[in-house]
Amino acid sequence: MSHNESLYAVDVADLTVAYRDKPVLWDIDMQVPTGVLMAIIGPNGAGKTTLIKSILGLIKPAAGQVLIFGRPYDQQRHEVGYVPQRGSVDWDFPTSVLDVVMMGRYGALGWIRRPGSKERQKALEALNKVGMADFAGRQISQLSGGQQQRVFLARALVQEASVYFMDEPFQGVDAKTERAIIVILQELRSSGKTVVVVHHDLQTIPEYFDWVTLLNVRRIASGPVAEVFTEDNLRSAYGGLVAFKSQAGTVNSNNMK
Amino acid sequence: MTSAQIEIQLIAAVVAAACALPGVFLILRRTAMMSDAISHAILLGIVLAFLVTEDLTSPFLIVAATLTGVLTVLLVEILHKTRLVKEDAAIGLVFPVLFSIGVILIARFAGSVHLDTDAVLLGELAFAPFNRLVVFGVDIGPRSLYLMGGILVINLVFILLFFKELKLSTFDAGLAASLGFMPWILHYGLMTLVSVTAVGAFDAVGSILVVALMIGPPAAAYLLTERLSSMLILSAIIGIVGAIAGFWIANWTDVSIAGTMASMIGVVFVLVYVFSPGRGLLATVRRRILQKWEFALAMLVIHLSQHENQPEAVNECRADHLTEHIRWNAEFARRVVRLAKHRELIVETNGHLRLTSVGHSLAARRVVG
Secondary structure: OOOOOOOEEEEEEEEEEEEOOEEEEEEEEEEEEOOOEEEEEOOOOOOHHHHHHHHOOOOOOOEEEEEEOOEOHHHOHHHEEEEOOHHHOOOOOOOEHHHHHHHHHHHHHOOOOOOOHHHHHHHHHHHHHOOOHHHOOOEHHHOOHHHHHHHHHHHHHOOOOOEEEEEOOOOOOOHHHHHHHHHHHHHHHHOOOEEEEEOOOHHHHHHHOOEEEEEEOEEEEEEEHHHHOOHHHHHHHHHHHEEEEOOOOEEEEOOOO | OOHHHHHHHHHHHHHHHHHHHHHHHHHHOOOOHHHHHHHHHHHHHHHHHHHHHOOOOOHHHHHHHHHHHHHHHHHHHHHHHOOOOOHHHHHHHHHHHHHHHHHHHHHHHOOOOOOOHHHHHHOOHHHHHHOEEEEOOEEEEEHHHHHHHHHHHHHHHHHHHOHHHHHHHHHOHHHHHHOOOOHHHHHHHHHHHHHHHHHHHHHHHHHHHHHHHHHHHHHHHHOOOOOHHHHHHHHHHHHHHHHHHHHHHHHHHOOOHHHHHHHHHHHHHHHHHHHOOOOOHHHHHHHHHHHHHHHHHHHHHHHHHHHOOOOOHHHHOEHHHHHHHOOOOHHHHHHHHHHHHHOOOEEEEOOEEEEOHHHHHHHHHHHHO
């Protein structure tokens, strides 16, 4: 791929988003280098989902600009994969698991063209990869929360994007599914993809991610986990609610469930 | 059957199918009440266009009414976006305003023509065959059959062409937008279809029953299938069945055809709601009863497995003891034991219950699961 224009997979500059006069994101600058697995963390209402949605053009910002590999998002759609929050869709919708995964190919197909055997094949491969091959024909309402999340991940995989945005992919999944998902995300990173994940569990940050952005309406810090995942930054993002035990190498968060 | 009867049934079937197709997406997008708003608000467009053209058959009426329908959607969304009212309240605020302006205009300026409020609310299918389409002096059939047939074709073509886009934007508008499919264009496309269909059906069945035809069949089909494509097909079939059945009931009892059509769709919905094999009332009740017995069996085998080879087993593992230990009444305990014996989960010797190997494996599975 020739992304010579920019070193960054995602380059957010001076992004401000407001609902009426209330700023949700205030003057955000964030550069995500190509090939990192990055967590976006911050307390509830920090604007994590809003940041992702603004990057994807789903929310119109009041100011600022977003570049994906040096170009505006609408020129780079095919480079971007998106996993919305599991709860944002109606899982009683009359459709099958395989059908949902194939939706990830719709962008490459464009308007009107129907998915065919090639799309089917890719969807089955992705389902296999997330351990859901046996569920291809199932109606989606029969899935558990963890299975729904795997289906969404499979749908993102078939997008064959260069940079992925995932909104809380670990929400409400059991430990086994969480492991399975993080393994796939790390595989994506090793194959040169950039993965941006809205995350909630501070304890797993150093283990899972190599890059992190702390957010609380403003950008508190953004950079390698080793450098910016510090007590000071966490305190700025979460207020005084975070107990940080740096010597033990673990982090506890009192305001998380 | 007379030719008029055949023609009325044809029109009824075409109206029902044309309404059911966009109705599927209204149901899945949880905007069913938008059909109510649109079907009423189009009256204003019809009246305004009539006052300009003074011709009830002018195609301009259809265009104006459709535009009013889309305007209704737009106004509801603008009002909703202010975040001062919820969407249902916005619908309740917008369409009565437009509809009432239409009613006032009819009363004031159009009192002398066939555009009275009764016809608007209820329509009259029985008169449809009188209004003929004549081309080069040749009578080629009732006008509304061609009108609704054309609308049905438009709906079919739109849904077939944009099936994938409609499915994606209905299921996951966020992904659709991020992939560049512009869900709002599809939304307005769909709402235009709903408006055109409501305008066409308005003449035949009136504005209230349009809602029944748009919402009833898809709501029933939703309970019968797990695929969007079959939901569309089933909706059309249910609509047509309701329409034809409604026609004959109206014929035998000499009442309004539109009324019996809507009632029959209601009847079909109730039947589906009760008897649907997957999600119907009976299936749900049966599943609950089954679950109750399966659970009781699991409790029995787990109880027996926990007490077997224990000193107290002599007392615990007796049929007449279950009332005390699991708090079942004697009759229920007797039936559970009988069912367990029938399934070869346990054997009874002198009132003493012992697990078979099948019973052991069930107990092991249920304790873990």
